[in-house]
Amino acid sequence: MKLAIALAQLNPIVGDLAGNAEKAVSARNKAAEAGADLIAFPELFLSGYSPEDLVLKPAYQDACRSACEELAKITADGGPAILIGLPWVEEGKLYNAYALLEGGVVAALRFKVALPNYGVFDEKRVFSSGELSGPISFKGVRIGVPICEDIWTDEVVECLTETGAELLLVPNGSPYWGDKQNERLNIAVARVTESHLPLIYLNQIGGQDEVIYDGASFILQSDCQLAGQLPSFQENVAITQWEKTDHGWLCTDAPKHVPVTGPEANYQACVLGLRDYVEKNRFPSVILGLSGGIDSALCTAMAVDALGAERVRCVMLPYHYTSKESLIDAERCAKLLGVQYDIVPIAAGVEGVESELAPLFKGAQRGVTEENIQSRIRGVILMSLSNKFGSMVVTTGNKSEMSVGYATLYGDMNGGFNPIKDLYKTEVYSLSALRNSWKPLDALGPDGEVIPVNILTKAPTAELRENQTDQDSLPPYAVLDDILECLVEREMRVSEIIARGHVPEVVHKIEHLLYMAEYKRRQSAPGVKVTEKNFGRDRRYPIVNRFRDRT
Numbered sequence: 001m002k003l004a005i006a007l008a009q010l011n012p013i014v015g016d017l018a019g020n021a022e023k024a025v026s027a028r029n030k031a032a033e034a035g036a037d038l039i040a041f042p043e044l045f046l047s048g049y050s051p052e053d054l055v056l057k058p059a060y061q062d063a064c065r066s067a068c069e070e071l072a073k074i075t076a077d078g079g080p081a082i083l084i085g086l087p088w089v090e091e092g093k094l095y096n097a098y099a100l101l102e103g104g105v106v107a108a109l110r111f112k113v114a115l116p117n118y119g120v121f122d123e124k125r126v127f128s129s130g131e132l133s134g135p136i137s138f139k140g141v142r143i144g145v146p147i148c149e150d151i152w153t154d155e156v157v158e159c160l161t162e163t164g165a166e167l168l169l170v171p172n173g174s175p176y177w178g179d180k181q182n183e184r185l186n187i188a189v190a191r192v193t194e195s196h197l198p199l200i201y202l203n204q205i206g207g208q209d210e211v212i213y214d215g216a217s218f219i220l221q222s223d224c225q226l227a228g229q230l231p232s233f234q235e236n237v238a239i240t241q242w243e244k245t246d247h248g249w250l251c252t253d254a255p256k257h258v259p260v261t262g263p264e265a266n267y268q269a270c271v272l273g274l275r276d277y278v279e280k281n282r283f284p285s286v287i288l289g290l291s292g293g294i295d296s297a298l299c300t301a302m303a304v305d306a307l308g309a310e311r312v313r314c315v316m317l318p319y320h321y322t323s324k325e326s327l328i329d330a331e332r333c334a335k336l337l338g339v340q341y342d343i344v345p346i347a348a349g350v351e352g353v354e355s356e357l358a359p360l361f362k363g364a365q366r367g368v369t370e371e372n373i374q375s376r377i378r379g380v381i382l383m384s385l386s387n388k389f390g391s392m393v394v395t396t397g398n399k400s401e402m403s404v405g406y407a408t409l410y411g412d413m414n415g416g417f418n419p420i421k422d423l424y425k426t427e428v429y430s431l432s433a434l435r436n437s438w439k440p441l442d443a444l445g446p447d448g449e450v451i452p453v454n455i456l457t458k459a460p461t462a463e464l465r466e467n468q469t470d471q472d473s474l475p476p477y478a479v480l481d482d483i484l485e486c487l488v489e490r491e492m493r494v495s496e497i498i499a500r501g502h503v504p505e506v507v508h509k510i511e512h513l514l515y516m517a518e519y520k521r522r523q524s525a526p527g528v529k530v531t532e533k534n535f536g537r538d539r540r541y542p543i544v545n546r547f548r549d550r551t
């Protein structure tokens with residue numbers, strides 16, 4: 001017996017039920033042409049993943065069900081059956097469901113059992129857990145459909161194996177972070193080893209607010225050999241061929257792409273996250289302040305790779321402290337990337353604000369307040385351009401700055417989305433160097449050097465006062481980033497961090513700054529998640545917090 005299964009690794013839009021159904025129909029048409037018996041879509045594909053609290057709305061639940069019943073009708077044509085995820089209400093309970101659409105009707109339904117409730121997930125908040133159940137029968141083949149988290153423990157697959165599953169097809173909404181693909185492979189290998197069943201791991205791609213899905217779907221034979229691999233960060237409808245042998249089902253043909261990993265994957269995640277945020281929110285274009293520094297240069301490169309140079313506008317906003325070097329570097333970067341570049345001096349704005357405040361500030365010392373006025377005037381100018389032309393402001397604070405509050409509220413923190421929010425400054429440097437020698441396949445920007453080398457080699461400075469460098473108030477970024485990674489990602493004790501060789505006062509100071517900046521992060525724009533613990537959905541700390549680790 002043979003079976004052709006199409007795998008639709010596609011990019012849905014949350015709430016766009018008609019658009020997602022249309023994508024499903026067009027993928028099914030392709031699958032039909034290729035002679036597929038069945039086409040499978042990722043977790044909650046019809047509703048878009050993750051719908052969060054939207055899924056609690058009765059009107060949305062009804063709309064999802066209607067869209068599913070409409071989609072089912074097309075399967076009356078005898079073409080490929082459809083496996084698709086959607087929210088489903090049964091006896092007053094809301095489930096994360098996977099449906100088989102066959103012969104014009106919803107022929108079978110299975111409900112997710114294991115609801116993830118950690119990190120970026122809150123599924124216990126919105127869904128009821130399904131009962132353990134057996135496989136779906138399709139053309140006499142018993143297909144087990146554990147849904148995403150259902151394979152992260154052994155219980156669900158054990159039940160499917162005991163109830164006669166011949167093949168496992170796992171629909172996923174599995175978010176990207178650095179080493180995720182390895183973790184997925186380990187989990188999948190464990191389930192295959194226990195069950196002796198081949199496993200199809202089908203993930204979606206795309207950005208949904210701060211969370212990025214990288215696709216990278218794969219197929220394991222029952223002996224754990226990798227039988228197929230779909231691309232990372234790209235839509236793909238793959239046809240896979242299956243044959244029943246004496247030893248069970250064997251995948252005889254499937255595409256074998258090479259998955260993207262490491263820094264290249266982080267860069268692609270940032271580009272995809274920015275592109276989907278802009279496109280899915282229907283912005284015509286984006287605008288950034290280009291300072292001649294590395295953060296705004298990398299963000300501009302990412303924006304051009306995501307949207308094309310014609311949809312990216314940069315503005316240099318010089319003041320007295322802006323060096324000639326910055327002006328040259330910013331202009332050169334804009335030229336290399338081919339973006340519109342304007343210069344709008346901020347002196348008149350800054351001086352206007354300062355002179356109005358002069359009577360009130362009489363006798364007070366000049367300092368950070370005046371530095372922040374520069375940043376805020378830049379923010380006003382960028383937001384004015386945004387209002388006038390509809391372009392979204394891209395904000396550029398990296399994870400090191402966001403950690404210690406090294407950014408001005410209502411100033412350079414203005415903006416709608418931040419592609420580098422989860423990249424430490426040291427990674428901003430390494431990804432900038434990487435982009436000068438490589439670009440993603442689907443990048444819309446130019447090849448070769450796009451970030452002038454001088455931007456990579458000079459000392460970073462906010463240029464808010466004479467001869468300022470970031471290191472005046474912060475330890476070198478290599479030290480800062482190591483301490484932050486220990487505190488944020490690894491939740492290490494201060495004593496353990498000191499034992500790594502860091503100066504105690506510095507570690508205590510960074511810990512203090514990290515807690516003190518929580519209020520800023522709560523008001524910050526969302527940005528792409530690339531680590532296991534981002535600021536936003538992952539790391540949820542209180543703002544009022546007197547705890548300091550003195551153990």
Ligand SMILES: Nc1ncnc2c1ncn2[C@@H]1O[C@H](COP(=O)(O)OP(=O)(O)OC[C@H]2O[C@@H]([n+]3cccc(C(=O)O)c3)[C@H](O)[C@@H]2O)[C@@H](O)[C@H]1O
Nearest residue numbers: 368371372375401405406407408409412461462464519543
């Ligand atoms: N817990 C809390 N909850 C709510 N609001 C709170 C608060 N604590 C302070 N605030 C408010 O926040 C204000 C202080 O925040 P803010 O006005 O941002 O100012 P602040 O954090 O004092 O200064 C900004 C810092 O960022 C640095 N910076 C600025 C611009 C660019 C860069 C760069 O290199 O990228 C660095 C700058 O050198 C300075 O160290 C206070 O005046 C108060 O109004």
Ligand SMILES: Nc1ncnc2c1ncn2[C@@H]1O[C@H](COP(=O)(O)OP(=O)(O)OP(=O)(O)O)[C@@H](O)[C@H]1O
Nearest residue numbers: 289290291293294295296315316317318396412462
């Ligand atoms: N002179 C300027 N012209 C245009 N935008 C600016 C200017 N100075 C700052 N900005 C904007 O404010 C952001 C914060 O910049 P700042 O120079 O203070 O520190 P930074 O975090 O080191 O960033 P960068 O590396 O881009 O300079 C910049 O990324 C940029 O978007």
Ligand SMILES: NC(=O)CC[C@H](N)C(=O)O
Nearest residue numbers: 116148149152173174175
């Ligand atoms: N949507 C899910 O259930 C995903 C959970 C799973 N642990 C993952 O991150 O891939």
